[in-house]
Amino acid sequence: MNNTIIDVIKKYEGIKGSAIPILQEVQEIEGYISNDTIREISAVTGIPSAELYGIATFYSMFRLKPQGRHTIRTCKGTACHVSGADTIASAIRTHLKLPENENTTDDDRFTVLEVACLGCCSLAPVIMIDDTTYGKLTIGKLARILDSYT
Amino acid sequence: MASCGLAAGADEIYRALEKSLPDSVKLEKTACLGFCYAEPMIELVDEHNESKVYGNITLRDIPGIAEQKPPVSKLMLDANGDAPANAQLAQQVRIVTRHAGRIDPENLQDYLDDSGYEALRKACTAMNAQDVIDTIKNSGLRGRGGAGFPTGLKWQLAKNAKGDKKYIICNADEGDPGAFMDRNVLESDPHTVLEGMAICARAIGADEGYIYCRAEYPLAIKRLRKAIADAEKGGFLGDNIFKSGFSLHIRIKEGAGAFVCGEETALIASIEGKRGMPVLRPPYPAEAGLWGKPTNNNNVETYAAVPWILLHGADAYAAYGTEKSKGTKVFALAGKVKHTGMVEVPMGMTLRRIIYDIGGGIKDDRPIKAVQLGGPSGGCIPESLLDTPVDYESIVQTGAIMGSGGMVVMDDTSCMVNIAAFFLKFIQNESCGKCTFCRIGTLRMLEILQRIQEGKGVPDDIGKLEELSEQIIASSLCGLGKTAPNPVLTTLRYFRDEYLAHIEKKRCPAGVCRALVHFTIDREACTGCTLCAKNCPVNAITGSPKKPHTIDQDSCISCGACYTVCKFDAVIRS
């Protein structure tokens, strides 16, 4: 059994309603939630795997596949939408040579996700790479930003 | 330094100032004053305690600032009140945002120095629970999460509910795309929210509280965590607060990315560790909420108004606003308005004043087309109704809702069919799937809208959209489904011509719908400046410098980026 998972679960022993924070923390460490992870969490906590899987698929934050080294979140909020968010998203895909039906680049450098709203509407259009937010984006600025991540 | 400022580079400016300022100058951090469009901003306070605020600071301004020669052209606010942005501030009434940009949100002492936790002291030592509730009732405060339920009444129900254990919840899920008021309040003044929660807990008899904050707001969560720890150390949270026997422990629950969890019963399910599916009310949370116990849930902004009301009195608060909507409302101004940012105005101010007098009007002085209020539950209000005052009842009359405060301004480059489809797509992603009409009905509506956008609409489609809307409203359990058709209904009501142009003439008047517009380059007018090629997201434009460029129609996605950037009107839209 995976020790990190056991350590995370221990922290929440006796605290009601901990399934979501346990999954969040495990994802933080492992990058995504695999089927094995779900089975292990279930075995230790006694929460049925079906329930854990139900939670992991309900909330958009949980990722069920391995992720790239960096995560790009393109904001799809209203303000970004009226300020050309779709064009920015296309430009990111073109620059990373990422086909429409895939989210992670071949070299595992980036995973591209959409997010409903980052709450930085005054700087639309906005993207977030890992924990850094980039606002007032233009296609001209994009290449330099993306290329600064390895 | 809040999220907007940081995204605009405030951190870099701070570090540069740290290095270059002489020791005689004290450098402090603060949070968001609300002028997000002018970030990064700095405030200089001189030896006479006179303050000047400068905006759009870049690294190039730093040497001047270090030598006490700040960039005069970038002055925004001064003490005399005649700097460019003073008028914007003068029209606002800052109650909920009274500390925003004025204090260091990570410093409890800053908060205490401005009567921080004095309202809680009063509630614990000089008032009984009913006095507190009566004050809130008399203030006329209504819930700022969208629905506008009277807060005092809600507290009364929770107080009257019988139970050995009660909870309070602060709804910081702020899922409406286009809204960021709650983020700003939490990042700029977390203690105000904690104090408001503590006063509520004291009034209804709760000893445990949760703040449900969306995970997309890492900075707000970080500042809240620190604020809770500091307040516990200071004796303002925790056990036996102000030696009154009242105790309150507050925990943070991070959301996991589900808009529906902003709905209070779904939120409660999510705190309990389950899928966030709404359930039928009654019973209301006041009777049976978190883990079946009486629970009071309010929005961030609602709680943040409470300390001020207790300190200044119900009448002072009720002096602002209209007959049925008292006090102030915070709005997040975004979209095609010049001064994007956060504003707080007395209820009853007209949309026009907010957008033009405070917001500075429309970017590039284009014509305004609509203003979107209430996110996916709200609607698009047309130019002709801009004199509508912002109060709950007047906004509902337009077909939109007040919502939580997102105000997205749209100009003539936005297509209303596209906007309606945008919100329905959002609803499609976020519907929890429980009610058939919300799950499938909105999908059928979205398909119709997409068809219209592709020029394949038929005259019957409008009737179908209206019929489906009625059915979805009638047969959805929670607010998400019940309000989901609003963006379609309001655009049909005010912009029907635009729908008809798509359906009958196969034309998108705003030039947005990709299947209906084509872009080509006029070889005569093109100077070969290469700007369009650089801005094409899919590299569909080719040509050598100083020679006419061409657009490859097969790879072109008709986004219009070239059309927008071309300075020589050489890109033709047809």
Ligand SMILES: Cc1cc2nc3c(=O)[nH]c(=O)nc-3n(C[C@H](O)[C@H](O)[C@H](O)COP(=O)(O)O)c2cc1C
């Ligand atoms: C789909 C949906 C999403 C909601 N999202 C939020 C939200 O993000 N924040 C919020 O405070 N209220 C939200 N609400 C409203 C809450 O259910 C609830 O009415 C509110 O938190 C009560 O607080 P108030 O009385 O202070 O407004 C939402 C409601 C629905 C139906």
